[in-house]
């Protein structure tokens with residue numbers, strides 16, 4: 461099937477839309493203004509997705525992508541779009557989805573900004589997943605959004621694999637020894653953590669060999685993965701160096717551990733923290749869904765009195781460690797956001813997982829809280845939370861978008877809500 465035409469719109473997830481006589485075709489890696497000829501399609505999640513297309517006429521939004529893997533790798537579907545247009549389109553998509561218009565702040569760096577990369581290890585290569593193909597892997601030579609050192613990390617890892625004879629993971633049959641190589645960099649401290657996620661315990665000479673190949677890393681982990689799920693999570697065991705690496709954002713030091721989430725763009729994180737701080741009213745702050753205390757510790761250092769609630773006990777332990785490390789007046793507790801008594805706070809910050817607030821929305825409505833600062837990486841979930849719960853008693857008074865994810869269609873929103 462061949463369909464030709466001009467891309468004249470974008471889907472909410474950033475794919476070019478080609479209107480045909482029948483149903484629209486969604487074209488990843490194509491932008492408004494491109495004229496394309498779609499060569500091959502397949503159905504995915506109820507949509508017709510282009511899997512191969514020829515670019516007949518480039519859109520004025522285009523530039524040459526920096527990465528040789530652009531067009532296959534699922535990491536960066538907007539890398540061939542000029543950055544100023546990425547920002548403009550993100551703000552437009554946000555407004556279209558939520559009905560809220562907000563200015564957008566670009567990432568201070570659009571290359572080498574990611575502080576973590578999870579390279580999947582398979583017989584067809586070590587790298588990142590192919591766009592739209594859960595069984596396809598791009599055998600990476602470099603990754604310009606992660607680090608200049610990527611080729612070095614990958615070379616060391618491939619030599620390690622060849623020397624030890626460990627088997628890469630087979631995505632189809634779900635067997636193999638090594639599943640992921642995770643590398644994290646503290647961009648402002650220069651510290652590096654390497655974490656091998658494998659289906660066998662570290663043993664004998666193999667540990668020594670792994671340590672030798674990554675002797676320049678500050679922290680070396682081997683994580684035993686007992687399940688067959690395709691994610692970079694296991695039970696980490698320190699096999700070399702320090703248990704944590706550190707990242708410094710705006711004078712706050714954060715500890716990073718293999719099992720803890722940390723915001724992935726170290727440069728734009730400073731903008732995110734400042735945006736949250738600007739929207740906070742009063743002195744007493746509740747940081748709900750506090751994770752490792754990223755917002756809470758920063759605000760406590762700025763003089764606010766902070767309490768945090770988070771469901772994951774390990775994240776809470778990390779958050780309290782971060783508070784102590786920074787001499788910050790913040791206390792984090794294990795708990796469910798939807799069951800947290802909300803009293804005596806001037807502002808509640810919420811940064812829920814992708815599914816949004818749900819029940820916590822109800823709780824906020826019945827509280828007497830004056831100001832809510834809603835941090836969201838999923839505009840659809842924010843819209844639902846606002847329409848289903850918050851709108852009853854709160855109105856949006858200000859919002860700002862921070863581009864934590866250059867070259868993708870994702871954006872982080874910080875929204876201030878005040879009681880009517």
Ligand SMILES: C[S@@+](CC[C@H](N)C(=O)[O-])C[C@H]1O[C@@H](n2cnc3c(N)ncnc32)[C@H](O)[C@@H]1O
Pocket residue numbers: 721722723748749750751752753754755769770771772775795796797798811812813814
């Ligand atoms: C988007 S992350 C927020 C991370 C944090 N603000 C940060 O920047 O490090 C969402 C967090 O919510 C936590 N979480 C998920 N469900 C929760 C619940 N019902 N109650 C409290 N925390 C929850 C997750 O463990 C995760 O740490």
